[in-house]
Amino acid sequence: MTRQWDKEQGWQSTLVPEIFRRLGGDTDPLNDLRARVLVASAISxxxxSYDGWTAGDRQAPLSALLDQAIGTLSEEN
Structure with a gap:
């Protein structure tokens, strides 16, 4: 579990500043909540999606599962 956490923290460190830049942020990117939430959500x-893909014997395309997972974030229920 530590290895996965370390990998995800690396992704966070790499992606948060870029997402922050694309959002047009004007504060320290490490403190920008929007960028952090977007990156953390995308990683989750x-x-x-990967868990669902492996549980489904890799039958559905991983990209389709990822699209569905991301779409879930914008659904109003």
Missing amino acids: CLDA
Whole structure:
């Protein structure tokens, strides 16, 4: 579990400043909540999609599962 956490923290460190830049942020990117939430959500969607893909014997395309997972974030229920 530590290895996965370390990998995801590396992704966070790499992606948060870029997402922050694309959002047009004007504060320290490490403190920008929007960028952090978007990156953390995307990583969680990827994790959930991968879990679903492996549980489904890799029958559905991983990209389709990822699209579905990300789409879930914008659904109003």
